[in-house]
Amino acid sequence: MTAPVRSRPRLGVFKFASCDGCQLTLLDCEDELLPLAADIDIAHFVEASSDIQPGPYDLSLVEGSVSTPEHLERIRRIRAESRHLVTIGACATAGGVQALRNFADVAEFRATVYAKPEYIETLATSTPISAHVPVDFELRGCPIDRGQLIEVITAFLADRRPDIPNHSVCFACKRRGITCLPVARGIPCLGPVTHAGCGALCPAYGRGCYGCFGPSASTNMPAMIPLLRSDGMSDEDILRFLHTFNVHDFAAIEPPGELGEEGADS
Incomplete structure (x- = not known):
């Protein structure tokens, strides 16, 4: 048959x-x-x-x-x-x-x-x-x-769940042996709060991550904001940094009032 x-x-x-x-x-x-x-x-x-x-x-x-x-x-x-x-x-x-x-x-x-x-x-x-x-x-x-x-x-x-990592870009930097830009050079970087997937492309070339893969599952924005400030960014700079490709998601997790009235309205 x-x-x-x-x-x-x-x-x-x-x-x-x-x-x-x-x-x-x-x-x-x-x-x-x-x-x-x-x-x-x-x-x-x-x-x-x-x-x-x-x-x-x-x-x-x-x-x-x-x-x-x-x-x-x-x-x-x-x-x-x-x-x-x-x-x-x-x-x-x-x-x-x-x-x-x-x-x-x-x-x-x-x-x-x-x-x-x-x-x-x-x-x-x-x-x-x-x-x-x-x-x-x-x-x-x-x-x-x-x-x-x-x-x-x-x-x-194949009727299975995709094997896609759900950690932050920082993990990719560690795997590639890339020196942490904020720690070593004071360069603002969204790697700690950004979903992995790019292979840490920007940090590999000395540029801070700008969050094109959106927030990671373990995003801790209240801790991230002071780090960006310590790297010389104003509140206005931080808002612009976050409000790009994934503005809808990053805006949803910005600490209420953390960036002042501008953060609430922008």
């Missing part, structure tokens, strides 16, 4: 408000992606192919934040068509740098940027995908790490 032919798992890759950098990370996998492509059916990936197939999908990778009314409807539809949904990158996991609008008047931004603001439909906030639908896993980074991306894809297709 001939065994039934097992259909290949179906992968969907979707974009919301973002720069496309995390999707390009998947395309840049090249040698790693080719063997994987033989075992899956890439059913929806506009960045890579015009051959778009409808759902359902075994695994959906979502890049970008929810920033427009259309996004709200589309992410719910994608969630309903996906067995597993994984968000990739700072925009999808934390709202991205565009979440700076959450602390200001978006109407003023719109009028400043666009000649015809009345034609632009947008939400007052830029929010992570998890704020609207259940998410099975969040892969952090701006952009994401290609090795971690392949691990996440293979893990979900």
Whole structure:
């Protein structure tokens, strides 16, 4: 008796408000992606192919934040068509740098940027995908790490949990033998409160971590703020340091009142 032919798992890759950098990370996998492509059916990936197939999908990778009314409807539809949904990158996991609008008047931004603001439909906030639908896993980074991306894809297709570290960048510095920049050189660094994943890329070149992978699981911001001050940063400098790619997440853990009235309103 001939065994039934097992259909290949179906992968969907979707974009919301973002720069496309995390999707390009998947395309840049090249040698790693080719063997994987033989075992899956890439059913929806506009960045890579015009051959778009409808759902359902075994695994959906979502890049970008929810920033427009259309996004709200589309992410719910994608969630309903996906067995597993994984968000990739700072925009999808934390709202991205565009979440700076959450602390200001978006109407003023719109009028400043666009000649015809009345034609632009947008939400007052830029929010992570998890704020609207259940998410099975969040892969952090701006952009994401290609090795971690392949691990996440293979893990979900094999029905196991991805083996992604949940510690801070400081662990990566220790493993690479990198001298601690704040201790040795007084350089401000968010490594102690930032999720690992970049391989301590910036500290390896003498530049303090600026938090592109978002807060780590063991973030201790009340202890971090005085350290940044001791390295010569003003409260305004600290706010700018934190309010970049992962402003939504870092702002959520800033000590109340620690940075004064400016910290509460910015």
